Amino acid sequence: MVSVAQDYLVIYLQLSTVATQVIAMALRLASPGGLLSDEEEGGAAVFESTAADVGGLMGTRFRGATMPEISLISPSLEPQTPQRETKSGTERRGSAEEDSGSERVKVYLRIRPLTETEKDKGEQQGCVFAQDEETLILRAPKNSYNMKSSERGVAPNVHKFTFSQISGPETSQQEFYERSMKEMVRDVLRGENRLLYTYGVTNSGKTYTVQGTGREAGLLPRALVSVFQKLQGRLHGALDLKPVLCQEVRWLNSSEVRAEEIRRDHLLKEVESSVSQNSRHQVSVSCDSGIGGVSATSYTASQMEDSDSVCLDADGLYHSGGEGLEDGMRFSVWVSFFEIYNEFLYDLLEAPPSLQHRKRTTLRLCDDRHGNPYVRDLTWVQVRSAEEAWKILKVGRRNQSFACTHLNHNSSRSHSIFSMRILHVHPESECGKGTRISELSVCDLAGSERCKDQRSGERMKEANNINTSLHTLGRCITALRNNQSNRSRPPQVVPFRDSKLTRVLQGFFSGRGRSCMVVNINPCASTYDETLQALKFSAIATQLVHGPATKTRVAYILSLLREAEPKLNDSSLIEEEEESDEEGDITMFDSEALLRAIDVLKGEVQRQRQQQEEVEARVREQVCSEMMEIITRMETDFSETLDTQRALMDERYENKIDNLQKSLKRYYSQELEERDEQIAHLTAQLKERRGSQDVAPVSPAPAPALAPEEPPEEPPKEPPKQEGLRRSRRLASCSTLSMPPAGELSLVQGELERCRAELLEKTQELRRYQGLLCLPAPTGALTNAVDRKLEEGQRGLRQLRADLQRVGMGLQAAERACCRNTGGERLRHALNMADETLAKQDQSLVELQNGLLLVKMDLRKKTDSLAQLQTQRAPGAPPTPGFCRKRGCEGAGPNAENLHPEKRPFFRSLFPARTPSKKVPATLAPSSPNTPYARVLRSRQQTPLGRANY
Numbered sequence: 034m035v036s037v038a039q040d041y042l043v044i045y046l047q048l049s050t051v052a053t054q055v056i057a058m059a060l061r062l063a064s065p066g067g068l069l070s071d072e073e074e075g076g077a078a079v080f081e082s083t084a085a086d087v088g089g090l091m092g093t094r095f096r097g098a099t100m101p102e103i104s105l106i107s108p109s110l111e112p113q114t115p116q117r118e119t120k121s122g123t124e125r126r127g128s129a130e131e132d133s134g135s136e137r138v139k140v141y142l143r144i145r146p147l148t149e150t151e152k153d154k155g156e157q158q159g160c161v162f163a164q165d166e167e168t169l170i171l172r173a174p175k176n177s178y179n180m181k182s183s184e185r186g187v188a189p190n191v192h193k194f195t196f197s198q199i200s201g202p203e204t205s206q207q208e209f210y211e212r213s214m215k216e217m218v219r220d221v222l223r224g225e226n227r228l229l230y231t232y233g234v235t236n237s238g239k240t241y242t243v244q245g246t247g248r249e250a251g252l253l254p255r256a257l258v259s260v261f262q263k264l265q266g267r268l269h270g271a272l273d274l275k276p277v278l279c280q281e282v283r284w285l286n287s288s289e290v291r292a293e294e295i296r297r298d299h300l301l302k303e304v305e306s307s308v309s310q311n312s313r314h315q316v317s318v319s320c321d322s323g324i325g326g327v328s329a330t331s332y333t334a335s336q337m338e339d340s341d342s343v344c345l346d347a348d349g350l351y352h353s354g355g356e357g358l359e360d361g362m363r364f365s366v367w368v369s370f371f372e373i374y375n376e377f378l379y380d381l382l383e384a385p386p387s388l389q390h391r392k393r394t395t396l397r398l399c400d401d402r403h404g405n406p407y408v409r410d411l412t413w414v415q416v417r418s419a420e421e422a423w424k425i426l427k428v429g430r431r432n433q434s435f436a437c438t439h440l441n442h443n444s445s446r447s448h449s450i451f452s453m454r455i456l457h458v459h460p461e462s463e464c465g466k467g468t469r470i471s472e473l474s475v476c477d478l479a480g481s482e483r484c485k486d487q488r489s490g491e492r493m494k495e496a497n498n499i500n501t502s503l504h505t506l507g508r509c510i511t512a513l514r515n516n517q518s519n520r521s522r523p524p525q526v527v528p529f530r531d532s533k534l535t536r537v538l539q540g541f542f543s544g545r546g547r548s549c550m551v552v553n554i555n556p557c558a559s560t561y562d563e564t565l566q567a568l569k570f571s572a573i574a575t576q577l578v579h580g581p582a583t584k585t586r587v588a589y590i591l592s593l594l595r596e597a598e599p600k601l602n603d604s605s606l607i608e609e610e611e612e613s614d615e616e617g618d619i620t621m622f623d624s625e626a627l628l629r630a631i632d633v634l635k636g637e638v639q640r641q642r643q644q645q646e647e648v649e650a651r652v653r654e655q656v657c658s659e660m661m662e663i664i665t666r667m668e669t670d671f672s673e674t675l676d677t678q679r680a681l682m683d684e685r686y687e688n689k690i691d692n693l694q695k696s697l698k699r700y701y702s703q704e705l706e707e708r709d710e711q712i713a714h715l716t717a718q719l720k721e722r723r724g725s726q727d728v729a730p731v732s733p734a735p736a737p738a739l740a741p742e743e744p745p746e747e748p749p750k751e752p753p754k755q756e757g758l759r760r761s762r763r764l765a766s767c768s769t770l771s772m773p774p775a776g777e778l779s780l781v782q783g784e785l786e787r788c789r790a791e792l793l794e795k796t797q798e799l800r801r802y803q804g805l806l807c808l809p810a811p812t813g814a815l816t817n818a819v820d821r822k823l824e825e826g827q828r829g830l831r832q833l834r835a836d837l838q839r840v841g842m843g844l845q846a847a848e849r850a851c852c853r854n855t856g857g858e859r860l861r862h863a864l865n866m867a868d869e870t871l872a873k874q875d876q877s878l879v880e881l882q883n884g885l886l887l888v889k890m891d892l893r894k895k896t897d898s899l900a901q902l903q904t905q906r907a908p909g910a911p912p913t914p915g916f917c918r919k920r921g922c923e924g925a926g927p928n929a930e931n932l933h934p935e936k937r938p939f940f941r942s943l944f945p946a947r948t949p950s951k952k953v954p955a956t957l958a959p960s961s962p963n964t965p966y967a968r969v970l971r972s973r974q975q976t977p978l979g980r981a982n983y
């Protein structure tokens with residue numbers, strides 16, 4: 034049920050495609066050219082779709098430069114693997130049927146000999162060449178369209194095809210029969226259904242192969258002889274059983290038997306009389322085609338003679354037989370003969386129309402209750418011998434549509450189908466119950482031809498119809514091939530119903546029997562292009578395998594109705610079936626039943642759609658959850674990696690910051706030490722000079738406040754040497770820095786910030802001192818100078834702060850330059866800037882130091898004068914608390930070293946006490962390129978590490 038609905042769904046989806054193809058084909062057929070060349074075959078008339086559909090290879094031939102050519106798939110040479118021929122060699126292609134083990138459809142090629150006339154016309158150009166029994170080589174002759182295409186580089190001019198067996202011009206009818214049909218006859222007698230059809234361009238020898246001439250009897254007479262030879266003594270004599278519908282048998286009553294006998298005798302007598310008449314007169318007969326009274330069927334007695342004179346007594350025609358037949362079984366042989374002319378079916382065994390009633394009766398194609406197509410009202414005649422059968426065939430042949438065309442003076446203008454049904458009658462069965470039927474059909478297809486070659490309108494119409502039906506046959510075979518080779522894809526609709534021919538033959542392609550193809554070609558150079566197309570078509574047929582039986586349309590509908598209403602409508606269906614015995618077409622269903630079937634189908638479609646939606650939703654959900662899982666996993670992985678990286682970076686930079694901090698601390702502390710030393714040295718010198726100049730009137734003054742710890746008498750310790758040593762140490766430590774410039778600069782910046790904070794603190798401290806030093810009015814005059822100095826000192830400090838800020842900015846710029854990594858030049862520039870700033874800073878410091886020295890001196894003076902004042906005011910009285918506290922601190926003398934650094938006197942905390950040095954302060958000298966950063970820079974440039982950092 035589900036599969037049925039699926040089939041219908043597929044049918045609905047594909048209908049539009051099929052319709053498009055049909056329209057396209059109709060449009061093409063309307064064009065004057067029937068057969069197209071290699072170049073046009075991608076969308077051309079008769080064979081183009083079949084050829085172009087071969088695995089879509091035709092399209093590639095014209096796209097690519099290699100121009101692969103399609104060839105035949107060889108069933109015998111390469112039984113398991115289809116091949117695709119290319120110019121350079123053979124490619125192997127796999128397909129689904131390889132594994133199925135099914136037998137391939139047999140395709141036999143027959144090459145007819147050239148006639149003397151054709152040879153005289155120069156038709157013999159060696160364009161057809163049988164390489165071996167299975168391989169055919171086609172070489173494009175000079176003037177062929179294929180050769181022209183080849184010269185333009187759009188198609189190859191050599192083609193290779195492979196067949197089940199190739200029969201050359203020298204092959205006799207007997208040999209060809211044994212190769213192709215003998216086995217089929219045997220199968221039919223065993224109860225199988227077989228079809229043999231001939232295919233080829235006009236005048237290629239199809240009719241000759243099927244019927245033969247003179248002593249060269251064709252396949253059909255040989256098959257007839259063979260059948261009766263084998264059934265000798267096993268014939269069911271009575272005429273009481275008749276084949277009806279597609280594969281059924283009807284028991285005849287006596288009157289019907291009588292009627293059948295009369296009909297047969299009449300036909301046989303007719304043949305005898307017509308033969309005697311024809312022998313007396315050479316007459317030309319013409320009768321109506323059945324369409325608008327136009328005369329299209331014409332034949333002459335002389336044309337008939339060839340086939341009439343087929344000799345059934347030829348040597349080797351008779352074979353001993355009877356082997357393989359079921360024991361005790363009797364056989365009844367019935368024959369029919371009809372043609373498909375301009376898409377109408379005509380019974381060829383019907384009495385020829387009288388001169389008054391020239392219109393022939395058309396037959397209807399119907400389906401039996403199982404959906405198998407059959408020709409309604411077709412004449413079936415029981416025959417008791419091969420001669421009788423042959424005579425009947427002759428009658429039919431006389432009625433067949435032939436015409437003289439420019440290629441064939443006796444060209445078949447229709448597809449003719451001669452069928453032989455063999456009833457396998459069990460002698461003990463009542464009324465023929467249990468009788469089996471097997472069928473052998475031989476179809477002589479009309480030859481394909483160029484429509485434009487036909488000068489008469491009627492011939493052109495015939496040619497169009499012939500080509501259309503052949504094209505449909507090609508499409509059916511291609512669709513079957515595609516369905517067989519691509520089982521994973523939804524099955525393609527096989528367009529059997531698109532032509533009468535394919536509908537009649539449908540059963541043999543759908544598993545009701547087996548088919549075999551005979552491809553006829555003539556080696557004429559003038560018909561090379563058409564021959565090539567015919568061979569391309571046959572190449573597809575060779576890829577077919579014999580498939581299992583498939584369900585037909587009526588059977589579909591019946592099963593649908595049964596499934597939908599199993600109980601309710603069982604009885605009605607049975608009635609329907611019984612009624613439909615005589616009419617197996619889809620019309621056997623009334624509209625109600627069809628509507629019911631449609632409802633069932635709709636429901637099924639709905640159900641399928643729901644199922645599909647559910648499946649889709651499930652799949653989507655699954656996909657979503659899987660995607661989410663993947664994303665979450667990726668997220669986790671990423672954040673883990675990020676954390677690791679961050680930790681690594683943190684660690685790395687912390688290390689670097691530590692290193693830089695250490696080195697900077699070391700550098701600045703040494704620098705400060707040097708300054709302290711300088712200050713101490715200066716103070717000592719000052720003290721010395723004052724000591725030599727001043728005569729102290731009072732008790733010795735307390736030790737200088739700012740350098741109580743300085744041992745003034747300490748001899749100088751070769752400051753230049755020491756300083757040089759320290760500086761070299763510093764430079765060495767700087768040069769060993771492995772920090773990148775960015776990190777280093779940030780540390781410098783941090784350090785500068787710290788210095789700035791310290792300076793601010795010291796300024797505040799200085800202010801406090803200033804407050805303390807605020808004396809009463811009389812002392813104001815004395816302290817004014819100190820105040821000014823202090824102010825200057827403060828200004829110097831402010832200047833220092835500003836300078837430090839600039840340094841910081843310079844460092845930031847340098848850092849940015851480093852981060853951007855825009856090149857060593859910019860970095861160097863930035864560092865130079867920073868260097869300059871530091872030089873300025875140095876200068877400011879020098880000035881500040883000078884200012885401070887002056888302040889110190891002033892302070893000392895003030896202290897002295899204050900001490901004098903206090904002594905004058907109150908001798909022995911304690912000093913003012915604040916002052917005393919301060920003095921007390923100063924008085925602590927050497928103990929001051931043990932105080933907390935914050936509690937130390939300002940200058941000492943700012944410039945920690947160092948061993949005095951006699952070195953002349955470098956700060957007094959103008960700033961030189963020997964600044965700290967210049968040194969760092971130079972050391973970096975000099976050391977390999979420094980160079981590497983740049």
Ligand SMILES: Nc1ncnc2c1ncn2[C@@H]1O[C@H](COP(=O)(O)OP(=O)(O)OP(=O)(O)O)[C@@H](O)[C@H]1O
Pocket residue numbers: 144145146202233234235236237238239240241242246441443444445446478479480481553
């Ligand atoms: N194998 C053969 N040996 C000798 N003559 C042949 C052979 N095959 C065909 N012929 C001759 O070639 C001519 C054309 O053959 P035939 O009428 O069978 O062609 P056709 O394919 O049936 O043509 P159309 O499609 O037009 O009916 C006939 O005269 C026939 O006798």
